């Protein structure tokens with residue numbers, strides 16, 4: 001009989017969507033977080049910290065599948081995850097659905113997802129790798145104040161195009177990969193339905209919220225300066241410039257049929273996500 005699914009990153013953008021999908025499916029899962037108070041009481045939660053090996057045993061008790069998510073903005077995420085991956089190996093928990101990112105391997109400065117995948121492959125894990133495109137939720141999560149107070153979206157993405165993806169679609173792909181067979185060894189490039197530039201995204205947001213939002217298309221120097229003036233640590237600008245270069249250099253200008261193939265549902269458009277996120 002199947003045991004439980006452990007969901008790491010359960011309080012995050014994908015994690016919340018995955019929990020919703022698993023709950024709808026009535027799947028047996030446990031949600032991991034450093035602070036169980038962050039999750040609704042009806043969710044089966046467990047205290048868990050990648051940095052605290054003493055939290056691993058309880059979190060993986062009666063678990064046979066793991067959704068593994070590395071926290072963002074951490075260029076040492078591979079090192080952070082190693083002790084937990086070794087624990088999974090010891091416990092013979094081999095079925096893992098891991099979140100990487102679309103075309104991230106094109107960035108020499110960000111080898112952490114590739115390193116983590118290689119480590120799990122070398123240990124013989126039954127691995128499914130999710131490679132989502134840029135989240136449509138980034139506008140709510142990271143640009144809310146810019147949009148609502150300053151009427152801009154601020155990225156250093158040039159004129160490149162990207163298939164913004166709804167985190168709920170990622171959550172549904174993850175839930176399917178965790179609860180049905182045939183996904184081991186697969187790499188799923190998960191995108192939304194249409195290619196949009198940041199100029200296009202500004203138009204979509206303007207239309208939905210009913211005021212003009214501008215994408216100023218800053219240079220890397222302007223972007224770095226603006227973030228420094230806003231008090232952000234220097235590494236954030238460097239990290240974001242690298243990530244946005246995937247769009248600016250047209251590395252991620254693709255849409256795939258993964259969402260529909262895996263879940264049977266059409267992917268959600270940026271416009272629908274903006275409506276959902278900005279009408280709350």
Ligand SMILES: NC(=O)c1ccc[n+]([C@@H]2O[C@H](COP(=O)([O-])OP(=O)(O)OC[C@H]3O[C@@H](n4cnc5c(N)ncnc54)[C@H](OP(=O)(O)O)[C@@H]3O)[C@@H](O)[C@H]2O)c1
Pocket residue numbers: 008009010011012013014015032033034035038048049050051069070071072073099100101102131132133134135138
């Ligand atoms: N944003 C994008 O456009 C995009 C695109 C492609 C791929 N990605 C990838 O997606 C991942 C980020 O996903 P997300 O946006 O869903 O994350 P998120 O919303 O920022 O949430 C991060 C999660 O990590 C957990 N966490 C942080 N430190 C932890 C620790 N020491 N131990 C255990 N859990 C810890 C947090 O849980 P608690 O605080 O509750 O403990 C939280 O649930 C990254 O790996 C990124 O590379 C992002």
